[in-house]
Amino acid sequence: MDGDYLSGRICAVWTQACRFAEALGLTPRSINSAERELEKVGFIVRNAGINGERAGDRQDGIVVWAAGINLAPLVERFAEMQAKAKAQELQARSIQQCRAEIRQLGQRIREAGDDDLRERAETILPDGRTARISNIDRLIAIREALSAMLAAIEHRSDSGPEPDPRALKTSDAPEENCAPNIQNQNSPRKRTAPARDPLERIRPVTALVVATESYRGIVEALGRPTWPNLVEASWRSCGRLGIAQSTWGRACQQFGRERAALSVLLIDRNAELPPGHRYRVGSPARCLAGMVRRAGSAGVNLAGLFRVTERSAQQAPSQSPAPKQTTEPQAGPMAHLTARLMASVERRVTPDG
Incomplete structure (x- = not known):
């Protein structure tokens, strides 16, 4: 009975081994062997009477005494x-x-x-x-x-294929095709290095700064903050957030596994923001699905979203419970664009399947 599991109650069974064997289609010897193994690992206590006799008494639904299999260790564990x-x-x-x-x-x-x-x-x-x-x-x-x-x-x-080094030698080409390329000193064109992906500056340790306690707990259980562990933590968090595995798979295919993991990390944090907050995510599944769809058209400023979330996390501890402001403080154009992104993603995307 359920009452047997309450604190201070006796939780035990005194059914004979032969009855268990008959019900399970086994031999009494198999039941006794199983009981010995369970007792050996500390899951039960066998306290049968003389000659292994089992008995007990229950009054008003409460076990008064029992000589058989005591389940107290199992309940405690x-x-x-x-x-x-x-x-x-x-x-x-x-x-x-x-x-x-x-x-x-x-x-x-x-x-x-x-x-x-x-x-x-x-x-x-x-x-x-x-x-x-x-x-x-x-x-x-x-x-x-x-x-x-x-x-x-x-x-x-x-x-693309590597250029033929011979094509770079002007001596191999006819002289009439080698017109000098004289640059004007006043030319506004400047040689610039290729733009660097801003997400390359984000390290796993940095990403965990804005993560929720639940997310950080998963990463700690996996070991240390590495991108493979963050990918694993984000995949596990999808079940808690209601994100379908098909959506997670599309995000990995669209963004790459590390960026998909960072997206789930940010969605997880914004889902725990209080109601009415400008960055709060109401439906994590719809949000991630929307980010995947936007990535195929207008693109998603994931680095900007991370920076805004990082600033918000750094400012949160210093904020005191001051009176509510009638208007929200301006956090700059990046914050405004990010707020519009998160809001539009949830508005325009159909519920995730």
Whole structure:
């Protein structure tokens, strides 16, 4: 009965082993062996009477005394067992997700049509099968290695074929085709270095500054703040935020895994802001789906969104409970654009499936 699990109550069963065996289709010897194993690991206490006799008495629904199997140790360790079960479930989901990502990477490598790349992938993962690999650390290592290989080949194909060095030598060309290129000293054109991606300056440790307590707890459980751990933490947070795995997959494909992880980190933080806050996210799923769709058209200023969130996090501890202002303080054009972005994303996107 449920009342047996209350504090101070006796929680025990005194059903004979032969009855258990009959109900489960086993032998009494198997039941006794199982009970000994449970007692050995500290889950139960066997306190049967003389000659192993089991008995007990229940009055008004309350167990008064019992000689049989005492379940008190099991009840006391319920929280521990629940935490272990949750950890095993999370690990199983992580393994399943990692295997799916490895399969996708393998397919993209095969579609690249690079025999050398395919052979290198075979050395990392023979036959391309992960069914027999249950170690999450090994799966993550395989995924990162394949991802790095694919990124290298995609970067090489994006940059185009290397120019023929002979084409750069003017002595190989006819003299009449080599007109001098004289620059005007007053020319307004200046040689500038290629623009650097502002997201390259964001490090995992920096990203965790604006993360929620729940998110930081996941990263701490995974080890230390690294991009692979942030990707894993964001993937796990999707379930808590109601973000479908299909949306997470599209975000990884559209932004890249690290930027998708940073997007979920920011959405998670903004979802915990108080109602009425200009940056609060009402529907994390719709927000991420909207960011993915906007990335294909107008683009998403993820670096600007991070900087605004970072400034907000730095200012939050210094704010005292002063009287409410009738108008919101101006936080600059970047904050205004970011607020409009987050609001428009949730308004225009249909609920995520």
